[in-house]
Amino acid sequence: MPQSVFLTGATGFVGGAILRRLVDDKKSPIVVALRLSSQSLPLDVTTAHFETFDASTPWEGCFTGVGTVIHSAARVHVMNDTEVDPLSAFRKVNVEGTLNLARKAAAAGVRRFIFISSIKVNGEGTSTGSVYRADDVPAPVDPYGISKLEAEQGLHVVAAETGMEVVIIRPVLVYGPGVKANFFTMMRWLDKGVPLPFGAIHNRRSLVALDNLVDLVVTCIDHPSAANETFLVSDNEDLSTTQLLKKMAEALGKPARLLAIPSWILQTGAIFFGRKSLSQRLCGSLQVDIGKTQSLLGWIPPISVDDALKVTAQYFQEHQTK
Template sequence: MSDLPNVRVLVTGATGFVGRALCERLTAVGHKIIPIVRRRSGLLNEVVIGEMGPSTDWSTALAGCDVVVHLAARVHKMKGSVHDPRMSYREINTEATLNLGHQAAKAGVKRFVFISTIKVNGEGRDTAYRETDVPAPEDAYAISKWEAEQGLRRIARETGLEVVILRPPLVYGPGVKANFLRLMKAIQRGWPLPLGAIHNRRSLLYLGNFVDAIRLCVEHPAAAGQTFLLDDGQAVSTPELIRAVARAMGRPARLLAVPVGVLAFMGTLLGKRAAVARLTGSLHVDSAAIRSRLGWMPPYSMEAGLAATVAAAK
């Protein structure tokens, strides 16, 4: 690969939280984008693929393509599904990914950038995760991503396709949803949060930093064949994060020092054990590899990222 612009990049998940920002970033630096969408959205040069699956025909979309950035994934189990959740994740995150990888290699695509997850490394460890760790995925989602990583590496060995794997932690930024948005709403409303006694370390990744790292992995020759962990460059405790978000909002952080053991007990009673574990446990990322090998530095601080996230939510 070259570090010059005008690379033709196919982006799956182009209308998603990360996808839209990535397409804008790649277009801004001169790349030609082929956005893949499930249904018409109005994006320039978009290709409607419908529901992505293990038998999807990618031939039209891949014609003349230099790089694939594969963002699309099943993150949550389909509601009301009667299938084994492991199979529902594997169908999209593993089998559909490998189908795309095989067809990309056959079509002459040079590089495949796969967005995996830090959960492939594991969850809840106190020490920082690194690329050299033995993978320890715990849930069906993480296992499906790990299986996809292994399958893509096999395709790379067999075909010469350059595979780059990125494992991000929680990504936040303008338009963020789910738990991060709920946290912001709770702080905005002045709700007291029983999280003041937590002493953990968690890494996060601002959307602007994420798309910049993906952009570099599209362009940089030394990215080929590598796996990189990503973060903003600092780890914070849950109370520190709440205080930082509150500062960005100009609101007070109302924290109650409830013992972690009590939180865990209440989480078990309420069927929220996993959610409490995420709030109280550590997930610290060491992103030194991408910094040293590709010279990447996050262009935005966590403070700047939180300010932009809060401003967009108003």
């Protein structure tokens, strides 16, 4: 009987998609970690319940027959965080909780630990003509990125001490059916035909479709060259904000009403209204080089940006509330 895959974060955007893919593939038994307050998943999986995810979570007995842990649960980056000490809150879950899970998994004989990290470990943006690479010196800026880097560093220590293989994946912005936050907001505006002042933005940003990220995660379960490596992941098709909005509008079957406002005006206005971070995401660049991912794993993103946007737009239109 094949060894099981143990998955955290299965009720989240990325984790839920990983779970659906694992179920569809039917290659391995699946164990899903769920909070005690979570509803049971309507799938043929084994559940391991926990109350809080931190350094004290008792995982003993949860890894019988498990060969791989896929850890996608996290305290995620949020706008306008209300925590008095955000870094401490991120560390409790993303660092202490992750390393506790990894140590317990290693002690139980788990072969491989796949950690869904973040491109924020590399930094917040790239300058014209430059890209992030997997082996660059990390330069996180915000508490979320710092916590993800510290988790990565701790996992390398666990791997060295125990022999458990660690695979780190740093996604860029993930989009797909059910996406929320700014991506969802942009789709809603485009769907309503709202004129947007983003018709003259010439930045370059890497994105990754949910299906492409999931495909890489599943590839890393068994690929021998993935052991103890860090991978960046994207669709390998970088777009400006203006290009992305035009493609989104096309996927929605709506005209893109984009006003050609110079980006420096948008950035100045965003700073004036205290939205500098938002202007960075809309006007700044963030590009990644996935050459290492492709060469070591022989991996090619299986879905194009256009096809991924069509699926995302279809889901949005079928599930949006009027």
